[in-house]
Amino acid sequence: MDADVVVIGGGFAGLSAASLLVERGSRVLVLEARPTLGGRATAFTDPATGERVDNGQHVLIGCYDETFRFLRRIGAEQYVDLQRNLSVDFIDRGGRASRLSCPSLPAPWHLLAGVMKWTALTWTDRLAIVRVGAALTRQPAGPAQGGHPERPRRVRLHPDRQTVRDWLIAHGQTPRLIEFLWEPLAVAALNQSIDVAAADSFLVVLRRMFNGTPRAAAIALPRKPLDEMYAIPAKRFIARYGGEVRESAPAHVVFRGTPRVEVRGQVVSAAAIVCAAPWYAFGDIFLDPPAPLQCIVNNARATGAAPIVTVNLWFDRVVTTPIFVGLPGRTMQWVFDKRLLFGEQTSHLSLVSSGAEHIVERSNQELVDLAVAEVTAALPSARAATLRRAVVVREKRATFSVAPGQPPRPSTETAVPGLFLAGDWIDTGLPATIESAVVSGHRAAEAALAFIRE
Numbered sequence: 001m002d003a004d005v006v007v008i009g010g011g012f013a014g015l016s017a018a019s020l021l022v023e024r025g026s027r028v029l030v031l032e033a034r035p036t037l038g039g040r041a042t043a044f045t046d047p048a049t050g051e052r053v054d055n056g057q058h059v060l061i062g063c064y065d066e067t068f069r070f071l072r073r074i075g076a077e078q079y080v081d082l083q084r085n086l087s088v089d090f091i092d093r094g095g096r097a098s099r100l101s102c103p104s105l106p107a108p109w110h111l112l113a114g115v116m117k118w119t120a121l122t123w124t125d126r127l128a129i130v131r132v133g134a135a136l137t138r139q140p141a142g143p144a145q146g147g148h149p150e151r152p153r154r155v156r157l158h159p160d161r162q163t164v165r166d167w168l169i170a171h172g173q174t175p176r177l178i179e180f181l182w183e184p185l186a187v188a189a190l191n192q193s194i195d196v197a198a199a200d201s202f203l204v205v206l207r208r209m210f211n212g213t214p215r216a217a218a219i220a221l222p223r224k225p226l227d228e229m230y231a232i233p234a235k236r237f238i239a240r241y242g243g244e245v246r247e248s249a250p251a252h253v254v255f256r257g258t259p260r261v262e263v264r265g266q267v268v269s270a271a272a273i274v275c276a277a278p279w280y281a282f283g284d285i286f287l288d289p290p291a292p293l294q295c296i297v298n299n300a301r302a303t304g305a306a307p308i309v310t311v312n313l314w315f316d317r318v319v320t321t322p323i324f325v326g327l328p329g330r331t332m333q334w335v336f337d338k339r340l341l342f343g344e345q346t347s348h349l350s351l352v353s354s355g356a357e358h359i360v361e362r363s364n365q366e367l368v369d370l371a372v373a374e375v376t377a378a379l380p381s382a383r384a385a386t387l388r389r390a391v392v393v394r395e396k397r398a399t400f401s402v403a404p405g406q407p408p409r410p411s412t413e414t415a416v417p418g419l420f421l422a423g424d425w426i427d428t429g430l431p432a433t434i435e436s437a438v439v440s441g442h443r444a445a446e447a448a449l450a451f452i453r454e
Contacts, residue, residue: 002269003029003244005448006261008251008285009276011039012434013422015234016070016441017274017448022241023073024449029270030238031263033250036227037235039278040398041434043225048389049314052225056310056395057336057350059188063208063216064435066442071230074237079229083218085110090120090180090326091378100181102217108133108210111217115181125177132171136206161404164190167199180328187333190431191306191399192355201402201431221323221336254287259419272448276422276441279303280397292415299408303425304401306432307394309356311371314389315347319375319382331359332374347385351375354398364392399432400425412443418451420444 003026007018010032021028036042043052060067062082071077086102102114115121115129162170164186168178183194189205190197209217222229235245252262253273261268277285283297311332324336332351339347351371353359359367368390376382400406409427412420422444423437430436 003027004270004452005029005272005274005445006031006251006268006270007274007276007422008253008261009039009278009423010034010037010231010245010247011276011278011423012041012067012070012230012437013424013426013441013444014039014274014276015074015231015238016066016438017276017422017445018238018243018245019070019073019234020442020445021448022238022243024445026449026452028238028243029268030235030243030245031249031251031261031268032245032247033281035248037231037245037247038227040395041226042231043227046312046389046391051348052228053312053391053393054222054226054310054350055393056308056398057334057352058222058226058434060220060222060434061209061216062218062220063212064220064433064438066438067435070234070438070442074230074233076230076233079222079224079233080220081223082215082220085214086114086217086219088219088326089322089324090328092120092180093329095378095380096120102214104214107212107214107216108136110214111210120180121177125174125180128172128174128177129181132168132173132206133210135171136203136210162199163404164194164197164199164202167202168194184326184328184333187354189433190355190402191308192402193357196355196401196403198402198404204430205433219324251285252287253285253289253419255290255416259416271452272418272420274420274422274441274444274448276444278397278423279400279425280305290416293419296410296414296421299410300425302407304403304406305397306354306399306401307356307360307396308398309353309360309367309395310393311351311353311367312389312391312393313347313349313351313368313371313375313387315349315382315385316388317347317381317385319347319349319379319385325378327374327378330374330378332371335375335378347382349375360394360396364390367392402431412440412447418448420447420451 005028007014007030018028018030043054046053088100091097098120100118102110116126186194186202249263253259279300282300332353334352336350422440424432426440428436428439
């Protein structure tokens with residue numbers, strides 16, 4: 001098949017790019033090397049239960065504007081359940097339950113008001129958040145204008161060289177507020193320990209969540225397995241507009257004058273190429289790349305990775321009421337009840353450990369034992385339940401590292417005419433999130449459209 005644009009990669013980045021391209025009238029061919037679409041956000045069938053299991057629990061946030069634009073385009077927005085305002089249940093290490101519930105106030109006052117009513121915190125903890133609120137309303141870069149001459153050291157900090165914990169301590173956040181609010185939020189958003197992740201990546205997330213409308217901080221959860229939530233609807237949308245999506249189609253880009261795509265020895269003619277492969281697979285796609293592209297390949301290979309471990313537990317009865325619960329201070333930071341999300345009859349819990357370098361090499365049984373111990377300590381009703389099934393999912397390269405000192409991320413446009421890049425690791429200004437992937441996909445599509453219409 002000849003195409004106007006070939007898109008390499010069938011995850012969020014590639015499918016968002018391809019759907020926008022076909023909507024604008026381009027002939028598009030999507031090539032995915034794996035047998036199924038979705039990349040690092042997909043699902044598989046558990047052979048014992050027959051249920052679809054995500055390869056990790058993925059969460060959207062109300063401020064993911066481009067992601068919701070993509071879902072609306074392909075007719076899949078109804079497969080996501082978005083809160084009206086941020087509301088999260090927590091169970092601390094002592095078994096005490098509490099809820100952070102933010103009212104419908106202008107940002108960031110909704111967060112401040114929610115924290116002031118949060119019973120898990122002392123008044124010292126609650127008042128400390130005012131300092132972060134002030135920091136979020138300042139300009140992202142450079143020294144603060146006016147303000148606090150008695151704290152000059154704090155306004156001259158460089159978040160690109162600080163860890164998240166350094167930044168939080170410098171802004172007067174208490175240990176309990178860090179453990180209950182900032183650490184769960186940062187680890188979930190950045191997939192790295194707050195002692196490793198760079199503060200500037202976290203500030204991007206905070207400003208998007210808490211400088212907009214109250215909806216911007218609300219949490220959205222998929223109501224279907226991930227491939228059914230977006231990948232399959234996207235494939236149908238692309239086909240409806242005359243495009244084609246091929247799975248099990250590993251592609252290579254060769255350079256003989258102009259770049260061209262080869263799939264199993266066959267050449268596909270296209271005016272433009274969008275490469276939406278993850279950073280760790282990027283170098284394997286290009287055969288004998290020119291020098292400007294080789295620099296991107298080298299940087300991609302030098303970029304670190306961060307893992308996520310998800311333990312799925314099936315119990316013989318309902319063990320929790322909330323759809324998801326934060327477990328501050330534990331190895332498994334969040335527990336999600338798929339029964340409430342997917343309408344299952346008994347509790348299928350997904351326990352997630354982000355930034356899981358310290359446990360990713362443990363055996364399946366060790367991880368199951370850890371998850372059961374933590375969930376039964378947090379949820380009394382789970383202690384009398386019988387565990388029927390357990391499945392461990394490891395994504396060792398779930399996200400790229402956002403630690404200080406990582407190689408620079410590439411731009412959408414390259415020095416090779418007609419070659420454009422997409423993926424969460426492209427320089428979108430965002431950390432490794434679904435939103436970054438979709439932003440990059442839309443940017444690459446716009447750039448490809450401009451190129452082929454010149």
